[in-house]
Amino acid sequence: MGSGFEEQLLSEYDSTTLTHHILESESSKVYSRVFFLSPNLIAKQFLCGEEIGMLDVLQLATLLGVRAPSIKRTIETAENVYVVMGKHHYKELLSQHHVPLVFTHQDLAPRNMIVDERCQLWLLDWDYSGWYPVYFEYASMQNFDVPSNWRWIDRFRWKLFSWITVGLFPKEHRALEQAKMRFTRYPLGRKNEVLQDGAPARAVHLRKPGM
Structure with missing residues (x-):
């Protein structure tokens, strides 16, 4: 000492x-x-x-x-x-x-939700699902390309739907957005450091071994 x-x-x-x-x-x-x-x-x-x-x-x-x-x-x-x-x-x-992990869909966007004629909800595209902290689902529901024809009431309804279904975690969402922004700010640098040689910058499935 x-x-x-x-x-x-x-x-x-x-x-x-x-x-x-x-x-x-x-x-x-x-x-x-x-x-x-x-x-x-x-x-x-x-x-x-x-x-x-x-x-x-x-x-x-x-x-x-x-x-x-x-x-x-x-x-x-x-x-x-x-x-x-x-x-x-x-x-x-x-x-x-120690925080328990929960199974999340990780891509709960409107395009992956279908309501059939019996008013039953079906969730599609489970490629990103897995065990994550509980707030990850809320963050993913705020991370999709909002349709250009959505009005303010549509955005409000989606926020309300997100809150009812998975909870409200605005602080964690802001922090994850900030991390995402900094990580994706320099795509060419990310490509050179993380992805295999010759892989496109968005080909996240072509990582170098161990990355």
């Missing part, structure tokens, strides 16, 4: 002193840029600018209700950024994060 470091003084240490405590603390044997600052705090070292993606991911995870480490302080030096965050123990995290 950090020599002479006191958790209760974390916000009072100047950047130089805190950086010294971090570098003097024990580092991970697996990942040398992770430092065990105290029993309840760890610090991660990043190159300047490298930490932005991680901080964005933690923010999205928090919006989705995922138990993620809390950021306690960030220190920037000439070359590196150190992010001090709360330390989670695996067994504690497992019990806190």
Whole structure:
């Protein structure tokens, strides 16, 4: 642990002193840029600018209700950024994060719903179905191309139908939309990193092994 470091003084240490405590603390044997600052705090070292993606991911995870480490302080030096965050123990995290999964259709758009002459509802196209957090169904019902001839009353009726059938999860929906927007912002980059060589950018079924 950090020599002479006191958790209760974390916000009072100047950047130089805190950086010294971090570098003097024990580092991970697996990942040398992770430092065990105290029993309840760890610090991660990043190159300047490298930490932005991680901080964005933690923010999205928090919006989705995922138990993620809390950021306690960030220190920037000439070359590196150190992010001090709360330390989670695996067994504690497992019990806190346990959320039951439910079987969802994942594509409940009007085009996949048919009402027969007996007023029985039939659901089509189960290709995306699977076990997901309960709010995924609501998010998927807001993620389709709305017909151009829909009026405001049609949109309202669909919102009401979504709420009655699967519940209301606007916060989780916004977070998933934000994640989707950032992931699909650069389709060529996604294609090069995730998809097999020569695959079209939208061919998500042609991923590289392990992706």
